Amino acid sequence: MKTSMSEQFDANAAELLAQHNLMNAVYGVLVIIFVGILFYLIRLDRKISRLEKNQS
Amino acid sequence: MMRKHWYKWVAAICLLYVILGGLFLPLKPGITAITPVKLLSGNDIAIKLNVYNAPWLKENALKASELNTQNGSFQIPAKVILVSKGVKGRWETAKIDFSGNHGQVIAHFDLTMGKDKIPNEYYSIFIELSNGKFLGMPDALFLERNPSDSMGTSQLVLKSNENINTNREVFEMSFPNRVVLNESVRNLFYHVPMWFAMLALLGMAAWYAIKYLRFSQLSDDVMADSLIRVGILAGILGCITGATWARVTWQSWWPAYDPKLNGVAIGMTMYIAYLLLRSTLSDPYQRARITSVYSVFIFPIFIALIVIMPKLSPNSLHPGSGGTVGFNKYDLDSTMRLFFYPAVIGWIALFYWIANLRLRIAHLTEKQLNE
Numbered sequence: 071m072k073t074s075m076s077e078q079f080d081a082n083a084a085e086l087l088a089q090h091n092l093m094n095a096v097y098g099v100l101v102i103i104f105v106g107i108l109f110y111l112i113r114l115d116r117k118i119s120r121l122e123k124n125q126s
Numbered sequence: 127m128m129r130k131h132w133y134k135w136v137a138a139i140c141l142l143y144v145i146l147g148g149l150f151l152p153l154k155p156g157i158t159a160i161t162p163v164k165l166l167s168g169n170d171i172a173i174k175l176n177v178y179n180a181p182w183l184k185e186n187a188l189k190a191s192e193l194n195t196q197n198g199s200f201q202i203p204a205k206v207i208l209v210s211k212g213v214k215g216r217w218e219t220a221k222i223d224f225s226g227n228h229g230q231v232i233a234h235f236d237l238t239m240g241k242d243k244i245p246n247e248y249y250s251i252f253i254e255l256s257n258g259k260f261l262g263m264p265d266a267l268f269l270e271r272n273p274s275d276s277m278g279t280s281q282l283v284l285k286s287n288e289n290i291n292t293n294r295e296v297f298e299m300s301f302p303n304r305v306v307l308n309e310s311v312r313n314l315f316y317h318v319p320m321w322f323a324m325l326a327l328l329g330m331a332a333w334y335a336i337k338y339l340r341f342s343q344l345s346d347d348v349m350a351d352s353l354i355r356v357g358i359l360a361g362i363l364g365c366i367t368g369a370t371w372a373r374v375t376w377q378s379w380w381p382a383y384d385p386k387l388n389g390v391a392i393g394m395t396m397y398i399a400y401l402l403l404r405s406t407l408s409d410p411y412q413r414a415r416i417t418s419v420y421s422v423f424i425f426p427i428f429i430a431l432i433v434i435m436p437k438l439s440p441n442s443l444h445p446g447s448g449g450t451v452g453f454n455k456y457d458l459d460s461t462m463r464l465f466f467y468p469a470v471i472g473w474i475a476l477f478y479w480i481a482n483l484r485l486r487i488a489h490l491t492e493k494q495l496n497e
Contacts (some may be wrong), residue, residue: 092310095374096149099316099367106363110356110480117487124494 133475140472147465148315155180156303157263160251166272167239169281175206175231175251177261178303205254206233207290208269210247215284217249239271242280246270252290260290263305302459306375313371315465319473320364321432326474327357327481328397332425335418347414348488351404354421356481358397360473365390376443385439389431396424 159176208217221234231253251266301311334350337343368387369379380387400420407413436442 092308092374095310095371096312096316098370099313100145100149102366102370103316103320103363106359106366107476107480110359114480114483114487117491121487121490121494 134479137472137475137479140468141476144315144465144469144472148312148469151461151465152300153179153309153311154300154303155261156305156308157251157253157261157266158303158305158308160263160266163266164268164270165237166270167237167244167275168272169236169238171235171237173206173233173235173251173267175233175253177231177253178308180261206231206235207252207254208235208237208249208267209252209287209290210249210269212245212247213249213282215282216287217281218283218285236281237269238278238281239275240278240280241276242282244271244280244282254290262290299461301461310371310375311462313367314462315469317364317367317371318466319470320360320367322470323473323477324357324360324364325429325432327353327360327477328421328425328428330478331357332422335421338414338418339422342411342414344410344414344492345489347410347418348492349485350418350421352481352485352488353478354397354400356477356484358394358401359480360477361390361394361397365394372443381443383441384436384443386432386436386442386444389435393424393428393431396428400424 156178157175158178161174165171165173204222205218205220206222217235217237219233219235223232223234246269248265248268250262250264252260252262254260304311331350331353334346334353338346338350372381373379382388400417403420404413404417407416436444
């Protein structure tokens with residue numbers, strides 16, 4: 071009984087691992103970096119706009 | 127033109143190369159999962175193997191099926207081997223079925239231990255292909271003696287295991303397929319360089335802070351400030367990308383017992399305190415002097431917290447610390463290096479570029495205030 075349960079667990083784990091595509095983690099990381107840099111660039115952009123406004 | 131902007135070209139070319147190569151180069155084939163992971167000795171034992179990125183396995187199977195089809199299952203020309211450090215010899219089988227879905231392979235073993243004294247051990251599993259190459263999974267299963275299995279002789283093949291070498295390339299250019307990491311090994315080019323960029327920028331900031339303390343030029347202080355702010359941006363991105371990666375590999379957003387994470391949390395707080403300190407001081411010279419001293423003071427502490435302490439700690443999940451292996455062992459193979467070093471250079475150059483933009487804006491703002 072004990073072995074059959076652990077075997078069942080192993081089968082589920084293997085199935086999960088097979089479905090689990092870790093490529094999504096790579097895309098996720100790239101998107102986070104891209105969004106983070108974009109966010110900072112927008113902040114810099116706002117600062118430049120303020121400078122331009124003050125100049126005119 | 128080219129000379130003044132050289133680091134921007136470095137950033138653009140390196141990052142283009144790293145992102146394209148890092149995403150599109152294939153992973154080496156590997157065994158990603160096996161079932162069951164615990165076995166009792168005996169004959170006719172089936173072990174299921176999930177094989178990743180191995181189209182040739184399917185080709186071989188299809189070829190074999192033309193020659194020999196039996197109820198939809200057929201043999202393929204390869205061998206599955208079980209090897210353990212504590213056992214002389216190996217278990218071998220050529221009885222392999224290819225079930226077709228998800229690249230799953232079933233190996234049928236005769237694991238009779240018989241009267242021989244074979245210890246209960248963890249075994250690594252390998253698929254030996256007809257061209258002499260191996261796919262492997264270290265310490266994949268535990269084999270235990272079945273109490274009823276004490277008659278006859280064992281089916282252990284007495285052969286040296288020295289020729290098993292999984293490091294031999296199957297594809298010319300490919301990334302290593304590691305258990306747990308799998309495809310996410312590519313994050314080495316995107317998550318890790320965030321920290322290299324942060325360290326590089328904070329190091330440069332400390333340098334400019336020292337320069338300010340020696341020569342009292344406000345432009346050095348503004349440079350140090352810009353570098354620290356963009357360094358913090360890189361650090362925040364490093365934290366979030368690291369959490370994402372940890373979620374899928376270490377099964378936790380923030381494994382709290384990892385000394386590197388705790389060190390980073392403290393270190394980042396010190397730098398956020400720098401921002402607060404700076405915002406409370408209005409006189410530019412006073413502000414520059416106090417924050418310069420502060421940033422020169424915290425940089426070595428930051429290094430100690432995120433580089434030295436995790437190395438001393440016995441239980442970090444990160445490579446290069448405690449029980450885990452460092453970059454220069456087998457963690458970083460030659461193909462990874464080809465992309466990792468340009469990635470570090472490229473990301474540092476990109477963040478330096480952003481810091482430079484911020485510096486120029488700060489200069490313009492100051493100029494306007496003075497007018």
